[in-house]
Amino acid sequence: MTMVVERPTGRLLEVSELSVVFRRRGQRDVRAVDGVSFTVDSGEVVGLVGESGCGKSVTALAVTGLLPPRGVEVRGQARFGGADLLTLDPRTRRDLRGREIAMVFQDPISSLNPVVPIGVQVTEVLTRHRGMTLRAAKLEAADLLDRVGIPDPKRRLREYPHQLSGGMRQRAMIAMAVACQPRLLIADEPTTALDVTIQAQILELLKDLVRDSNTALIMITHDLGVVAGMCDTINVLYAGRVVESAERRALFAAPHHPYTVGLLGSIPRLDGVRGEPLYTIPGSVRDVLPWHEGCAFTPRCSRRVEQCVAGPPDLTQTPDRSYRCVNPELAPAVGTGVKAAS
C-alpha cells in the first residue's frame, strides 16, 4: 500500500440500465446487454463475470464507445466524472479514451499492429494524449516497459509484436494502457489466451499497477478463480443483466442467486473433494427467457417457482449485496466452495 497517488475518491463510473441491441435487417434483434447496472469507485477493482454471451464484453465496448455506429442501439447511462459516456460526442470521447479510460483486450496479437514496432505503438499514446515530445516519449516508453517487467526495454521498443511471446505482448499492451495513468482500466479477459504460470504473472502485475496508481479496474472474465483473488466487488452477469452483485467474500461465502450457486458448484477445484460428480446447471445459455417475461434463468433454474415467469424479477438490496431473484438461496448451498479449505 505504498506510493498511493493523491486522487479524488468516490464514484468514478456509474452504469445504469445499459442495454445494447444489435439490429440486422431480416434478422431478429439480439439483445446482448439488457439492463446492466453497476458502479465503480476510484481505485476499486470490479469484476464482471459470466459465461460466453452474457454481455460482459459488449458492456465494456458500449461504455468505451467502441461499438460500431450502425446497427447498434445503445440505451441507458454511463456516468463518468459528470459526463454521460454514451451521449458524449465522439471527439471528446476519443480524448477521454486512452487518457482517462484505457482497455486491455484478450488477444494481444490482434490488438497490436503487426507492422509497427512496439516502441512506436507505446509512444503514440504518450505523444497523442500527454503531449510529450518524441524524445521524452521514448524514454518514458522504455520506463513503462520496464515497469511491466519486460527485460531489456530499450531494445524491445524497436521490435515488432511477432518477436515477443504471448505473455510479453500482453505486458506491452498493459504498458500502453497505463501509459497515461488512466483513472479507469478495463481489462477484457486479459489472461484467457495465456498459460497459467504466465496468467499468474500478468494478474500480479495488474494488481500492483492499480494499487500503486489508485487506478480503478474493471476485470471482465469467465474465470471465477481470477476474480476471487483480485476483485473488491463482483457482478455476475446472465443473459445481459447483472443477476447478483456483492463484495467478493460475501459472494463466495454465500451466493444467493441460483445461477451464482450453480456456477460456483460446477467448477472443479484444485483443492476440492475428488470422486464426487460436479454440480451441473442443466441446459445451455441458449435456453433463455426474454427478461421482460420473467427471469431469464428460469428454464435452467432448480429453484424456479411460479412467480419467476410473472415478470422481470426486482432487484433486492441487502447490506452486503444486491440480487435479482424471487426465490434466492439464502442458506449456504452444498458444494459451493464454502467449505473450509486446508
Place this chain on the structure above:
Amino acid sequence: MSLPPVPDVLLEVRDLKVHFPITRGVIFDRVIGHVRAVDGVDLSVRRGQTYGLVGESGCGKSTLGRAVLQLYPVTEGSVRFDGVELTKLPAEQMRAMRQRMQMIFQDPVSSLDPRQNVESILTEGLEAHGIGADRAERREMISQTLDSVGLPRWALSRYPHEFSGGQRQRIGIARALALGPELIIADEPVSALDVSIQAQVINLLDQLQNSLGLTYLVIAHDLAVVRHISDTVGVMYLGALVEEAPSDLIYTEPLHPYTRSLMSAVPIPDPELEDRRERILLTGDLPSPANPPPGCRFHTRCPWAQPERCAEERPPLREARPGHLVACHWVEEIADGRIRPHEVATELVRPDEEIPTVSIVQPVQAP
C-alpha cells in the same frame, strides 16, 4: 528396455521421442534442426483408470497423445497397447487396432465435418471397420451410443451447426464411443466449453468410464479439471515428464519446483484461500523445444536451481516417495527446506525460435 508387462497395464509408453524436423531451403529441403516435442517420456496407464497429463502450451502433451495413437511418426521408443507394440505394427493391423483406441478432440466445431449429419459422423467409423451388416443395424448401434451421451435420437438427422458447444462435444464423445474402444485419449475435452457446460461433460466422461469400464488418457492444461477426473497425474515440461503422482498428492504435496509453481498459479474460486496462498511466480516463458536448455530443462526458470548439476545433468524420473515420481536432483533438499528459493532473472524467449508451425508437421494419414 524389455520390462515384463504388468498385468493390468493397458497402455505402456517407454522412452518415447517424437522429433519434428525443421527444414529450410528453396528447392531441396534441408533439415536444420529438430523440434523435440516429446523427448523421452515413460508412462503407464492402468486398465479402467484415468491418467491425466498436464502442462502448458508447447510442452508436448498433445503430441504425446497423438503419437500414442500412431498419428505422428514416433522417432524412438515404444508404445505398447495391451501388450502389443504399436510402433512396429504393420499399417493394416494398426488400422484394426484403432477400433480399440479412440480420440476426443478439443474443438467440437472443427473436429466435426459441417457437411455430414450426425448419423453419418457416427457410422463412418463402423463402416470403416466393417461393423454392422447394414444401415439399419448401424443406426440401431449408434442410437444406443447417443442415449449414453445424453443426446436425443432426433439428433441423427441433424448437422453439427444445429447444436450448442456442449452438445457438439457430446457428438464427439459419441463418435469415439461408437466403436466400443477400451482406451480413449481426450485432448482438452472441455477447454472450449463454458463452465456450466464443462461440468456436464466432465460428469458424462466419469459416468461413461464407470458404466463401460473405459481407460482414459486425458490431456489438458487446466489442473483443476485434470485433478478432478484423474487417478494419476503426470506433469510435463518441455517434452518430458517432471512429476507423476496420485492426483490427491499432486495438489497437497507437489515436489518438483515446476509443479509447485504451477499449482500455486492456478486461481482457486475462494477469496479467503486466495488471500492466504503463497504464489511462486515463474519468470519468463517456456524455452523453445527446438533448442531446449541443457541439463534439467526447467533450470532456466527454476527458483530452486543450484549452481551444480542442474545445468549439466538431466535428472531422470525417479521414485522420490512411494508412488510419487519426480525428475529433480534436489527433491529431498527442497522438500526439507534445505534449499531455499531465490530470484531468477527473466530470459527472453523468442517466439520465432519456436518454428513448429503446421507446415513442418507431417502427420501420418489416419484411416
